Each structure stands twice: as structure tokens, then as C-alpha cells.
Amino acid sequence: MGITEHPGAVFPSATAIPSPEFPLRVPVPPHRPFAEALGANLKETFFPDDPLRQLRQARGPRRRLLAVLAYLFPVLNWAPSYDLSLFRSDLVAGITIASLAIPQGISYAKLANLPAVMGLYSSFVPPLVYAMMGSSKDLAVGTVAVASLLTASMLGKEVSPAQYPTLYMHLAFTATFFAGVLQASLGLLRLGFIVDFLSHATIVGFMAGAATVVCLQQLKGMLGLPHFTTATDLVSVMESVFSQTHQWKWESVVLGCCFLFFLLLTRYLSKKGQKFFWISAAAPLTSVILGSLLVYLTHAENHGVQVIGHLTKGINPLSVSNLVFTGPYMMVALKTGFITGIIALAEGIAVGRSFAMFKNYHIDGNNEMIAFGTMNIVGSLTSCYLTTGPFSRSAVNYNAGCKTAMSNVVMAIAVMITLLFLTPLFHYTPLVVLSAIIIAAMVGLINYEAAIHLWQVDKIDFCVCMGAYLGVVLGSVEIGLVLAVVISLLRVLLFVARPRTTALGNLPNSMTYRRMDQYSMAQSVAGVLILRVDAPIYFANASYLRERISRWIDEEEEKLQSNGETNLEYVILDLGAVGSIDTSGIGLLEELKKSLERRCLQMVLANPGSEVMKKLDKSKVLEAIGQQWIFLTVAEAVAACNFMLHACKPAASNGANSIADVTATTDHQVIMHDDHGNIV
Numbered sequence: 001m002g003i004t005e006h007p008g009a010v011f012p013s014a015t016a017i018p019s020p021e022f023p024l025r026v027p028v029p030p031h032r033p034f035a036e037a038l039g040a041n042l043k044e045t046f047f048p049d050d051p052l053r054q055l056r057q058a059r060g061p062r063r064r065l066l067a068v069l070a071y072l073f074p075v076l077n078w079a080p081s082y083d084l085s086l087f088r089s090d091l092v093a094g095i096t097i098a099s100l101a102i103p104q105g106i107s108y109a110k111l112a113n114l115p116a117v118m119g120l121y122s123s124f125v126p127p128l129v130y131a132m133m134g135s136s137k138d139l140a141v142g143t144v145a146v147a148s149l150l151t152a153s154m155l156g157k158e159v160s161p162a163q164y165p166t167l168y169m170h171l172a173f174t175a176t177f178f179a180g181v182l183q184a185s186l187g188l189l190r191l192g193f194i195v196d197f198l199s200h201a202t203i204v205g206f207m208a209g210a211a212t213v214v215c216l217q218q219l220k221g222m223l224g225l226p227h228f229t230t231a232t233d234l235v236s237v238m239e240s241v242f243s244q245t246h247q248w249k250w251e252s253v254v255l256g257c258c259f260l261f262f263l264l265l266t267r268y269l270s271k272k273g274q275k276f277f278w279i280s281a282a283a284p285l286t287s288v289i290l291g292s293l294l295v296y297l298t299h300a301e302n303h304g305v306q307v308i309g310h311l312t313k314g315i316n317p318l319s320v321s322n323l324v325f326t327g328p329y330m331m332v333a334l335k336t337g338f339i340t341g342i343i344a345l346a347e348g349i350a351v352g353r354s355f356a357m358f359k360n361y362h363i364d365g366n367n368e369m370i371a372f373g374t375m376n377i378v379g380s381l382t383s384c385y386l387t388t389g390p391f392s393r394s395a396v397n398y399n400a401g402c403k404t405a406m407s408n409v410v411m412a413i414a415v416m417i418t419l420l421f422l423t424p425l426f427h428y429t430p431l432v433v434l435s436a437i438i439i440a441a442m443v444g445l446i447n448y449e450a451a452i453h454l455w456q457v458d459k460i461d462f463c464v465c466m467g468a469y470l471g472v473v474l475g476s477v478e479i480g481l482v483l484a485v486v487i488s489l490l491r492v493l494l495f496v497a498r499p500r501t502t503a504l505g506n507l508p509n510s511m512t513y514r515r516m517d518q519y520s521m522a523q524s525v526a527g528v529l530i531l532r533v534d535a536p537i538y539f540a541n542a543s544y545l546r547e548r549i550s551r552w553i554d555e556e557e558e559k560l561q562s563n564g565e566t567n568l569e570y571v572i573l574d575l576g577a578v579g580s581i582d583t584s585g586i587g588l589l590e591e592l593k594k595s596l597e598r599r600c601l602q603m604v605l606a607n608p609g610s611e612v613m614k615k616l617d618k619s620k621v622l623e624a625i626g627q628q629w630i631f632l633t634v635a636e637a638v639a640a641c642n643f644m645l646h647a648c649k650p651a652a653s654n655g656a657n658s659i660a661d662v663t664a665t666t667d668h669q670v671i672m673h674d675d676h677g678n679i680v
Helices: 034-046 053-057 061-072 075-081 084-111 116-121 125-133 145-156 165-188 192-197 200-217 219-223 234-242 250-270 274-298 330-359 365-380 391-399 406-426 431-443 448-457 459-475 477-497 542-563 583-598 610-618 621-625 634-653
Strands: 501-506 513-515 528-533 570-574 602-606 661-664 670-673
Touching: 061 075, 061 365, 075 125, 084 116, 084 145, 084 274, 084 391, 084 406, 084 431, 116 406, 125 365, 125 406, 145 165, 145 200, 145 330, 145 431, 145 477, 165 330, 165 365, 192 330, 200 219, 200 234, 200 330, 200 431, 200 448, 200 459, 200 477, 219 234, 219 250, 219 431, 234 459, 250 274, 250 431, 274 391, 274 406, 274 431, 330 365, 330 391, 330 477, 448 459, 459 477, 501 542, 513 634, 528 542, 528 634, 542 570, 542 583, 570 634, 583 602, 583 610, 583 621, 602 634, 610 621
Parallel strands: 528 570, 570 602
Antiparallel strands: 501 513, 501 528, 661 670
């Protein structure tokens, strides 16, 4: 380490601030017009995937129109090459997921306190829309338990579904419409990063909490209770259950436990191998058929076993005129739509990306948002409530060997046939079977293994997860969601406001500098303190960094004095991780330089980025620091400081007061020149 590592370096006049001139300097980025710079920043922020690339590459208006249509309707990309072999695979997958979609659709509609037939409506029109606009090959569209629970809990607080069923149903349509508008808008405006605030830990805790609440809500059907609390928290549910022990129906309890055991057993058997997936997929429909036959043959509905009853025949009626855009209830529908829309969006995109990773293809997140939004807008106009891509149905679709989104079309056709001809067969379906189907599906959402993994890897993520879970179970679904998001945001703010600063040391026999707390062999440089700032410098952390850097310097000086070593003379700030800086950060660097000068210390910058250099130059702080004290790498900064410590001071003490510059020649000899260029 030393000047010999940098042959050809030229040092300026000794009367000026001594600093070597290396062949490569840190340049200030060229000036760009405001409009151009703003456009580039907006593109980087909102359009990182460059969605207009194909449009620019297309020549002629016709090809550009086709490129736009292919982006909005991915079906145009795979439909021309679709053949009979692909259809055979999609036909099997579509029929398989239809056998799961029919009982789940009815069950989740009842969970949302909506007519059972709306679950079938929601499994007919939205899958057709997604098949044209969705980019996932494996996603199976339909209703989900969490969105159904959210709809019931949020709308049920304002309107009783028992007393005002028509108004409640219209509000559900309106909430679905607002959810679709939000989802499509996020996709069109490229604002999908908003969904990223629902972190993996948040989703794990929220889904587990929602699954727990859903299971607790199904105690009404499992116990055959005619009245049940509309609250979703654990205390209210347990109070409602044990305050009505005299109304428990042993027939419902026995029937429910038997079917729940059957469903869990089939789930266990299906995990024995991928070829056994059909056992679990066919179990819900099998339970519905067996339960209906049992009730019909034994007349169990006369002995306390509640049944679905009449289901309206026919496909989806239009509901355009039923949307509520005026009156006091519109804001309730708007709030419900926004919250359920975000949750459904996060779940659907996460599921789609998971299966896309398995098959090694890419799905466009913003394109998926447009597809989800469009199918929910269309669904709200055709008597559907919120739909997305549930994991259970998509997993069955994947395991059944689907090849394209055509499996959704096959499923929709199967549901249409059911709506037209088979709805009377569900008249005797017992509600307790639907409760068992929901509980069996929800058990898979309680991922305790993921929670244990979070505890082992990141304790803060575990707190986020448990905050979401406890908020949902002990409070409400909305409280749990808000609590998890708030904890996540606080974590982000904490990282921004309290960035990590670390001391760097030299790895032996190299020009590499790494964290001394990570590399035990890293050695400090005598008289030089090297600090790395691991975050952008903003107004939120400028004061903290000022105090933290001052404390680093105080501790380093105390250590050097106690060990009797060379006094500290240089402080090098490695800005390689500082991607951006604001005016408060610029003020920090300016104040830090003045503070170090008062302590007879020199501030040196290493590896500043283009954004930092541009703002240093515009604020004139670059002139105050001095270009000669800004280096390309930490190694070059250390070499310059080390040379000044070991070469310039002895030269000055020997009377070389008129030295103009010092040059390191290629043979690593140091040659000093006077003011006239003569060798001294």
C-alpha cells in the first residue's frame, strides 16, 4: 500500500491542498435539459420494464396497433399457434378445476353473505375475461375466502344482509366495480409498486389470520346455529358459540366432522404424489354430492340440518342499474372495494408469479393488474362479486397439466352448463358441507412453517407477520391489515432514518477494503479513518449521520491516543452506496468539512455517484471540498492519504517549502520539482 501502487500520479503544489492527480477522476455528469432529465427519472420510476419497447420497434401504424392489442390481449400471442394437443390438456384441467370451482363458489358466496348462485356467476364471466387479457398460463380465476370475508365484514357493519339483502347485494356489486377500477388504474398508470408495500411477511400473517377467522366463522354452520355474531374477532366469536350451547345441533356436528375428516384425508393423500392431485381436487364436489344425497334420503333438513335451498336457474343477469353511486352508502362500497381490491391484487399476482417461476416464463405485473381490473369491472356489471386467482384452484390447474389460459374457458363453460341445467340438484346441499369445504381450504393458508422461517431469518419480519395475524384475529380484518402495513412502513422509515455506517479496513496483500466487523483480517490504515454510508442521504437521516460520523471520529482518536499511534489526519467517506442525496445531505457534507477542518482533519470522498456529483457541483460544495479530494476508489484515496502522511511531511521538514508538485514515476521513484519545474 502506498504511492508505488499508482505509477504516473502527479501531485499538485505543496502550497495548495496536497492531493495526487490520478489518471481517472470522478467526473460531473453532463448537464441535461430539465424536461429530458425529468422524463428519464419518471421512466425509471414508473416504467422500469419499458412497456413501449415493442411499440417503438413496430414499423407502421398497423403493426403498432397489433402490438398494442397483443399487449392488452395476450391471447393474441398464443391463440394462432394453439392446437388440439394443447386443448386436450386444457380440457382435462378445466373440467378438474370446475369440479372444485362449483362447490367453492357456492361456499364463498355464503361466506360473503351473498346468494349462493352469485358464487357460480363469479366463476363464469370473469374467467372468460381473464383468458383473453391475462398473461398467466396457470392462474385459475374465481372467488376467494379472504375477499369474501372482507366483503361480509366491511359491508355488514353498515347494512344487514338479513334485513336488507337487496341493498347489500347492490353494494357488493358496487364494491367490486370500484375494486376493478382501482386495479386497472394501477396497471395503466404503472403504479404496481403500491402493492409491494404488502410484504411477504405481511401476506403470510394476514392470510393466516384471515384463514383463522374464516374457520371460526364456519362454526355457525358446523354447529347448526341459526343466529351468529357478525363480528370477526376471536372473543366475539367464542362468546357467540358458547352462549348458544343449547342450540347446538348434534346432527350438524356429526355430519360436519365426518366431511371435514374426509376432506383433510384426501388432502393428505394428494400430497403423496403429484399424480394423486385429483383426489383432493374432486373431494369438494364429491362431498356436495354425497351430502345432498344423504339429506334427500334421510330428510335431514327436517331435523335441524340447514340446506342451500332454491338456486336461480340461468346465466348472469345484468346488474348495471344496480350499482350505487349516490347516497350515504357509496363511500362504504368505495372503501370496501379499495381494500378488497388491493388484497385480491396482491394474492393474484403472487400466485401467478409463483407458478410462472415453476414453468420458467414471465408475467407482466402491470398487465395482470389491467386484466384483474377489467374482469372485475365486467363482473360487477354481470352480477358477480370480487374475483382473483386463488392459490388452491390455481394449484389444481397447474397439477392437472394446463397449458394455456384456455382451461379457464373450459371451467367457465362447465359452470355455465351448471347454471343452465344443474342448479336444482344443489337444493339439498347441506350448509355444514360448505362449512367443511371452507375450513379444509383455509387450513392450507395457515403457513406456520413460513412464520418459523421468518423468526430464524429476520425478527422484524416476524413481528410484522405476527402483528398482521394478531390484528386480524383479535381485532378485525381491516385492523390487521392496517397494523401490518404500518409496521412495514415504520421499518422502511427506520432504515432510511437510521442508515448503517461502518468502518472499512484493508485486506492483507490486496487493494480491497471491506467492513472490519465482517472481515476479521481487515486492517485499519494509520492516520486514516474510512467510513462507508450504506444508504441515500436525505433530510430524514442527515442529523443522525452527522452525529454518528462525529462519534466514529471521537472513538478513533481515543483509540489512537490510548495506543500511542499516529494521530488521525484523514477521514475518507465511501459514498458508493449513496445512490441519491438531497439539499439536507449536501448541507451535511458542507458542515462536516468545516467541522473536520476545525479539528485539523481532512475530508476525502471516494466513489460518489453521478447524482451526488451533480448536486455537489450545482451547490458549489464541490469547489469547497476540492476536486483533488474526490477519488474514484477507496484504494486511490487511501494511497493519496498514505503518501501525504509518509512523503510530503518529511519533505516539508527538510526545507522543501517551494515544492510545486510531486510526481511518482513509472519505476516508483518519487521526484520533486520546484516552482520552475527543476528537479530538487
